[in-house]
Amino acid sequence: MLIRSRRGWELPESAATPEDVYLNRRQAMGAGAMLLAGLGAGTLSSPAAAQRVGDVPDPSASLYPAPRNPRYTLERPVTPEAKSSLVNNYYEFSYGKVVGPSMTRFQRRPWLVKIDGLVEKPQEMGIDDLFKKVKFEERLYRHRCVEAWSMAVPWTGFPMKDLVALAAPTSGAKYIKMETFLDPKVAPNQRDFRYTWPYVEGLTLEEATNELAFLVTGVYGKPAPNQFGAPLRLVLPWKYGFKSIKGIVRFTFTDKQPVSFWEQLQGSEYGFWANVNPKVPHPRWSQASEEDIATGERVPTVIFNGYGEYVADLYKGRETQKIWF
Numbered sequence: 001m002l003i004r005s006r007r008g009w010e011l012p013e014s015a016a017t018p019e020d021v022y023l024n025r026r027q028a029m030g031a032g033a034m035l036l037a038g039l040g041a042g043t044l045s046s047p048a049a050a051q052r053v054g055d056v057p058d059p060s061a062s063l064y065p066a067p068r069n070p071r072y073t074l075e076r077p078v079t080p081e082a083k084s085s086l087v088n089n090y091y092e093f094s095y096g097k098v099v100g101p102s103m104t105r106f107q108r109r110p111w112l113v114k115i116d117g118l119v120e121k122p123q124e125m126g127i128d129d130l131f132k133k134v135k136f137e138e139r140l141y142r143h144r145c146v147e148a149w150s151m152a153v154p155w156t157g158f159p160m161k162d163l164v165a166l167a168a169p170t171s172g173a174k175y176i177k178m179e180t181f182l183d184p185k186v187a188p189n190q191r192d193f194r195y196t197w198p199y200v201e202g203l204t205l206e207e208a209t210n211e212l213a214f215l216v217t218g219v220y221g222k223p224a225p226n227q228f229g230a231p232l233r234l235v236l237p238w239k240y241g242f243k244s245i246k247g248i249v250r251f252t253f254t255d256k257q258p259v260s261f262w263e264q265l266q267g268s269e270y271g272f273w274a275n276v277n278p279k280v281p282h283p284r285w286s287q288a289s290e291e292d293i294a295t296g297e298r299v300p301t302v303i304f305n306g307y308g309e310y311v312a313d314l315y316k317g318r319e320t321q322k323i324w325f
């Protein structure tokens, strides 16, 4: 994500390096300690000894692969995982695009999800209990970042409307505010005071119950690698990628339009709606085309990222609002 006044994106790569080096050193120490412990107990298993914190087996692994929903098709090939897993945005961990190596302290369990606010059924549950209440499916979606790059990903998850049904919103609920976990010991950039953590995003209830709004826990037929936002992130293919919040721990139903992370930082550039439109440039660059990260080619951008048939009705009568940024 690019910002101007706080210039986070202008941080030189080297500015992030000491932290990475520090973390890697800690990681090496951890592995060394495990190795010694394994030797001491006479149970050395080198794969286990080499295993990083983020690599422990995911308890939801047996739920994959999920059946593909054939309703959502692509006009381009699925982006190879070898590419899509190296071009990510996850500012809590890195301001660069290769995020995975900065996530050595991240653990996907235990993971509590809270549902609160204007609902009949406020609740807090472990993520594996949530997974028991929903049905996984796979969907192929295009994914378009406001930075004008795109990819196509096989996501596994469940419709957000199923989570809304579990919450049973009261008649006063108009919006859902979502929050990412907050733990600077795990996510080093959450100590960066230029940003307001945790990452927050919001949707109208109509958007959240649109069939396309998808809560994702896996990619490529398996639990998602950490950098994709495991164990729970949102995917909204008709909006710019920053709306698709990662590492979600809380859903709050409210009557007030939430102020999202990027909106709070730079509201003139990143608004609440953020629907994809090739004709509405970002204040500092065009959105007319995008780079397909699989091929490096520029392709024309399509209104609502090609999902207008599903979502255009959501915005009828809102034309006076700034629904594009």
Ligand SMILES: Nc1nc2c(c(=O)[nH]1)N[C@H]1C(S)=C(S)[C@@H](COP(=O)(O)O)O[C@H]1N2
Pocket (backbone or CB within 6 Å): 001, 087, 088, 089, 090, 091, 092, 143, 144, 145, 146, 180, 199, 227, 228, 229, 240, 241, 242, 243, 244, 245, 246, 247
């Ligand atoms: N918590 C959190 N969620 C986030 C972000 C982030 O920095 N932190 N980046 C957003 C942006 S700008 C994009 S483009 C997508 C990237 O998703 P991907 O890495 O799976 O492609 O995640 C979004 N969700």
Ligand SMILES: [Mo]
Pocket (backbone or CB within 6 Å): 001, 089, 144, 145, 146, 147, 240, 241, 242
């Ligand atoms: Mo993005």
